Amino acid sequence: SQSIDKLFKAKGKDFYGAATDQGRLQAGKNAAIIEANFGQVTPENSMKWESINPRQGQYNWGQADYLVNWATERNKTIRGHTFVWHSQLAGWVNNLNNRDQLTKAIQDHISAVGGRYKGKIAHWDVINEMFNEDGSLRNSVFSRVLGEGFVKIAFDAARATDPSAKLYINDYNLDQPNYAKVTRGMVANVNKWLSQGIPIDGIGTQGHLQSGGGAGLAQTIKVLAATNVKEVAVTELDIQNSNNNDYVAVTRGCLEEPKCRSITVWGVRDQDSWRPQGNPLLFDSNYNAKANYNAIVQLL
Numbered sequence: 001s002q003s004i005d006k007l008f009k010a011k012g013k014d015f016y017g018a019a020t021d022q023g024r025l026q027a028g029k030n031a032a033i034i035e036a037n038f039g040q041v042t043p044e045n046s047m048k049w050e051s052i053n054p055r056q057g058q059y060n061w062g063q064a065d066y067l068v069n070w071a072t073e074r075n076k077t078i079r080g081h082t083f084v085w086h087s088q089l090a091g092w093v094n095n096l097n098n099r100d101q102l103t104k105a106i107q108d109h110i111s112a113v114g115g116r117y118k119g120k121i122a123h124w125d126v127i128n129e130m131f132n133e134d135g136s137l138r139n140s141v142f143s144r145v146l147g148e149g150f151v152k153i154a155f156d157a158a159r160a161t162d163p164s165a166k167l168y169i170n171d172y173n174l175d176q177p178n179y180a181k182v183t184r185g186m187v188a189n190v191n192k193w194l195s196q197g198i199p200i201d202g203i204g205t206q207g208h209l210q211s212g213g214g215a216g217l218a219q220t221i222k223v224l225a226a227t228n229v230k231e232v233a234v235t236e237l238d239i240q241n242s243n244n245n246d247y248v249a250v251t252r253g254c255l256e257e258p259k260c261r262s263i264t265v266w267g268v269r270d271q272d273s274w275r276p277q278g279n280p281l282l283f284d285s286n287y288n289a290k291a292n293y294n295a296i297v298q299l300l
């Protein structure tokens with residue numbers, strides 16, 4: 001099958017990528033498929049706080065190093081995922097209840113992880129999933145101890161650590177243009193934070209969709225791009241029970257919006273997906289490209 005990455009780039013976009021990690025890259029045909037068909041990788045789990053920095057001052061670099069080396073040797077772009085997230089967070093961070101200690105923990109974590117891969121990571125998901133469905137701030141150790149101040153702390157630390165990386169705020173259920181999490185949450189807050197000088201370069205919409213969800217995400221890309229950010233990306237696309245129009249609609253939605261730079265699918269094979277029901281990905285259990293993949297090729 002033709003590379004959707006090469007075809008997407010020929011239309012002026014940055015890449016079509018896929019999430020993976022060492023275990024997947026060393027199993028079956030995953031590495032061969034990513035080499036041939038995708039231009040970017042996101043570590044599915046290995047850079048999350050609980051994995052890479054499980055105890056204060058202790059870092060597990062093995063799996064993240066493997067992914068970064070694999071991608072760098074093959075000229076694949078890398079999206080770092082993720083510095084500040086309430087989930088898959090190390091227990092020691094969850095237990096901090098002092099402003100100075102939590103601030104220093106965030107700064108130390110970003111400077112250690114971001115510093116190790118400095119210059120090799122094109123985009124960082126600096127903050128992941130910080131909004132509730134109504135657009136308010138999610139209750140987490142970060143918001144409880146620091147209010148929304150953790151946003152500036154994290155983005156400033158990321159910019160200082162790796163100035164060439166594009167810094168993203170990322171979230172899920174940003175799939176409908178008039179949804180409160182989009183309008184009152186992401187759009188209103190990102191414009192406010194940009195006006196305060198917080199260095200946010202892009203908004204990521206994860207794109208964990210159901211059948212028929214492609215059209216709504218395509219419209220939402222435009223709403224996110226209408227903020228003052230430089231760029232937007234679809235960062236974790238998977239579509240349960242998708243009809244062939246869904247992947248096409250998302251891809252076309254990104255093509256039609258100049259600020260939309262890239263699409264990343266959240267895995268290669270259906271059976272390896274984090275939510276395998278409804279065969280949400282682009283390759284089947286035999287590593288064959290599915291109709292959804294071929295429909296994207298046809299569009300591009």
Ligand code: XIL
Nearest residue numbers: 044045081128172206236266273274
């Ligand atoms: C998921 C991984 O795919 C799973 O392997 C893991 O068990 C849980 O996390 N939003 C995100 C991703 O930002 O990091 C999540 O990845 C899926 C939802």
